Amino acid sequence: MNTHANPSKLIKGATGDWEVVIGMEIHAQVTSRSKLFSGASTTFGEEPNANVSLVDAAMPGMLPVINEECVAQAVRTGLGLEAKINLRSVFDRKNYFYPDLPQGYQISQYKSPIVGEGVVLVDVSPTEQIEVGIERLHLEQDAGKSLHDQSATDSFVDLNRSGVALMEIVSKPDMRSSDEARAYVSKLRTILRYIGSCDGNMEQGSLRADVNVSVRRPGGPLGTRCEIKNVNSIRFIGQAIEVEARRQIAILEDGGKIDQETRLFDPGRGETRSMRSKEEAHDYRYFPDPDLLPLEFDQGYVDRLAAELPELPDAKKARFIKDYGLPPYDAGVLVADKETADYFEAAVQHGDARRDAKLVANWITGDVAAFANSIGLSVAQTHIKPAQVAGIVDLISDGTISGKIAKDLLAIIVGEEKDGDPRAIVEARGMKQVTDAGAIAGAVDAIIAANPDKVAQAQAKPSMLGWFVGQVMKETGGKANPQAVNELLKAKLGI
Amino acid sequence: MSVDQATVRRIAHLARIKVNEDDVPHLQGELNAILAFVEELASVNVEGVEPMTSAMPVPMKKRADIVTDGDMADAIVANAPAVEDHFFVVPKVVE
Numbered sequence: 389m390n391t392h393a394n395p396s397k398l399i400k401g402a403t404g405d406w407e408v409v410i411g412m413e414i415h416a417q418v419t420s421r422s423k424l425f426s427g428a429s430t431t432f433g434e435e436p437n438a439n440v441s442l443v444d445a446a447m448p449g450m451l452p453v454i455n456e457e458c459v460a461q462a463v464r465t466g467l468g469l470e471a472k473i474n475l476r477s478v479f480d481r482k483n484y485f486y487p488d489l490p491q492g493y494q495i496s497q498y499k500s501p502i503v504g505e506g507v508v509l510v511d512v513s514p515t516e517q518i519e520v521g522i523e524r525l526h527l528e529q530d531a532g533k534s535l536h537d538q539s540a541t542d543s544f545v546d547l548n549r550s551g552v553a554l555m556e557i558v559s560k561p562d563m564r565s566s567d568e569a570r571a572y573v574s575k576l577r578t579i580l581r582y583i584g585s586c587d588g589n590m591e592q593g594s595l596r597a598d599v600n601v602s603v604r605r606p607g608g609p610l611g612t613r614c615e616i617k618n619v620n621s622i623r624f625i626g627q628a629i630e631v632e633a634r635r636q637i638a639i640l641e642d643g644g645k646i647d648q649e650t651r652l653f654d655p656g657r658g659e660t661r662s663m664r665s666k667e668e669a670h671d672y673r674y675f676p677d678p679d680l681l682p683l684e685f686d687q688g689y690v691d692r693l694a695a696e697l698p699e700l701p702d703a704k705k706a707r708f709i710k711d712y713g714l715p716p717y718d719a720g721v722l723v724a725d726k727e728t729a730d731y732f733e734a735a736v737q738h739g740d741a742r743r744d745a746k747l748v749a750n751w752i753t754g755d756v757a758a759f760a761n762s763i764g765l766s767v768a769q770t771h772i773k774p775a776q777v778a779g780i781v782d783l784i785s786d787g788t789i790s791g792k793i794a795k796d797l798l799a800i801i802v803g804e805e806k807d808g809d810p811r812a813i814v815e816a817r818g819m820k821q822v823t824d825a826g827a828i829a830g831a832v833d834a835i836i837a838a839n840p841d842k843v844a845q846a847q848a849k850p851s852m853l854g855w856f857v858g859q860v861m862k863e864t865g866g867k868a869n870p871q872a873v874n875e876l877l878k879a880k881l882g883i
Numbered sequence: 884m885s886v887d888q889a890t891v892r893r894i895a896h897l898a899r900i901k902v903n904e905d906d907v908p909h910l911q912g913e914l915n916a917i918l919a920f921v922e923e924l925a926s927v928n929v930e931g932v933e934p935m936t937s938a939m940p941v942p943m944k945k946r947a948d949i950v951t952d953g954d955m956a957d958a959i960v961a962n963a964p965a966v967e968d969h970f971f972v973v974p975k976v977v978e
Contacts, residue, residue, distance in 0.1 A: 420948050421948050421949060421950055422946075422948055422949060422950050422951070422952075426952055426953075427946065427949065427950060427951030427952035427953070428950070428952045428953035429950045429953055429954075435956065435969060436956065436968060436969040436970045437956040437959045437960060437969045437970070437971075438953065438954055438956050438969075439953045439954075440953055440955075440956065440959045441952035441953050441955075442952075442958075442959075443952070444953075445959050453944055453945070453946045454943060454944075454945050454946060455945070455946050455947075455948050456945040456946065456947065456948065457947075457948030458948070459945070478936070483897075484897075485897065485898060485899045486976070487971070487973045487976055492898075534976060535970070536975065536976070536977045538967075538970075539972075539975075540975075541974070541975055542965070542972045542973065542974060542975055543972075543973050543974070543975050543976045543977070544967065544970035544971070544972055545970060545971040545972075545973060546970055546971075547959070547971075671893075671897055673897075676934070676936055678936065680936075680943065681936060681937050681941070681942070681943035682936060682943065683943060684942060684943070
């Protein structure tokens with residue numbers, strides 16, 4: 389664990405600086421058709437108790453049989469986290485009483501998880517990368533869902549989620565700010581989605597975080613931690629850490645002490661609050677599940693799964709930097725979403741041509757992404773095709789249109805001509821920029837002749853040149869090559 | 884190993900079983916009798932012996948990832964004391 393505090397991450401208190409220490413337990417729902425130990429469906433949003441087998445409802449005499457795909461998904465994920473894969477792991481019973489847990493225990497892995505220590509590289513900003521250690525990953529069952537707002541006196545229980553496979557991914561306490569924590573969850577989500585072991589959908593609860601937060605004096609001993617349960621969006625994870633750290637600092641600065649406890653984040657009120665009633669029951673009395681044998685496989689099985697893994701984000705990023713000469717930041721932005729990365733490659737390579745990869749990246753992460761965001765889609769989900777982006781970039785690169793006209797062109801593709809070929813649109817609408825020196829010179833001469841006072845000003849103050857450029861562009865309907873205009877004006881004005 | 888009366892009350896609470904105060908000494912005696920009986924196992928030397936989880940030395944049976952079960956909400960809630968729209972209905976469990 390990093391013991392040298394980074395001054396820029398410290399929180400200022402009334403009595404000096406504080407360092408926040410964060411670790412996370414992420415519950416990721418395994419992508420599988422059926423449940424971890426039963427043949428019932430995992431489909432989201434079905435009618436109450438429709439996806440429930442007698443195993444999931446814990447009827448007497450029912451026995452769990454493990455789903456081999458869930459095992460494979462956990463191993464793949466472990467490989468993606470560069471973690472140690474344990475060829476032998478054991479399922480235990482974690483005992484607690486709750487109405488949406490019909491067995492009275494959750495089948496989980498306690499002492500011997502399927503995946504051991506690993507590491508995740510996290511880009512916190514364009515210039516900062518941190519390593520977050522993974523403590524372990526284990527397989528376990530999800531519980532059912534209780535609805536408390538249907539009636540004043542009763543709770544309603546739906547067991548559709550009961551028995552769905554979860555991967556609990558436990559980090560080491562390696563994060564030092566809410567930014568680092570958010571970046572870690574984003575990166576983990578990206579890895580899971582590349583591997584296809586979890587869809588990462590936080591709205592549907594496929595990815596939930598329990599966040600452990602403590603504060604200490606920089607370099608001092610670790611403080612007492614509180615666990616904030618079930619935070620279900622990356623934004624809320626950041627907010628929960630900020631308010632919890634502030635709460636703890638306020639208590640400590642008033643001479644109080646932190647109680648180790650479980651808390652809930654209330655986004656509406658922007659505060660965390662204790663859930664003591666549950667804390668009292670924290671005695672899970674783990675023991676090996678006598679219904680299940682140890683989970684064993686050989687290294688050959690792990691190697692086969694490793695060989696089938698897709699290219700993962702870190703490798704893709706390195707390849708984008710090496711093969712396309714992209715700056716690390718651009719490469720990182722593109723690979724954060726696999727479909728966007730594929731879109732980029734399709735655009736760069738379209739028609740077997742070689743084109744400016746950085747310019748393609750700029751268009752995808754800039755104007756195209758802005759349009760996609762505005763309608764709540766990802767870049768690859770929009771109607772704009774990689775070939776159209778390639779076409780726009782080619783028109784800019786060969787000088788047919790300026791960057792400014794290219795924006796108008798994109799607006800046309802967004803609106804009127806959704807399937808339009810960029811070059812055909814430019815031809816049909818006369819959008820080509822004027823590079824003909826004679827035509828530009830005519831416009832330049834006309835502007836200079838009409839504005840003798842401005843000419844004098846510009847000669848005294850060269851920053852006035854921008855005004856002339858603007859006038860010439862206006863005169864030519866925005867189609868003059870701005871660079872040619874610039875050079876010609878400088879020559880004619882003698883600046 | 885033996886349990887005291889506080890442990891008896893705690894175990895009952897964790898399992899959400901209501902135990903009358905009058906029954907606690909009696910239950911303590913019963914639990915301790917069971918523990919004393921099981922205690923005999925502690926006399927066996929298990930140094931270096933792997934815990935046995937099954938009598939049969941076979942690999943764990945695995946299931947293919949296909950949907951073969953479910954879609955029987957009527958049967959699932961058939962024995963429930965209270966049901967509404969196929970939900971189990973239980974006394975409210977949050978404050």
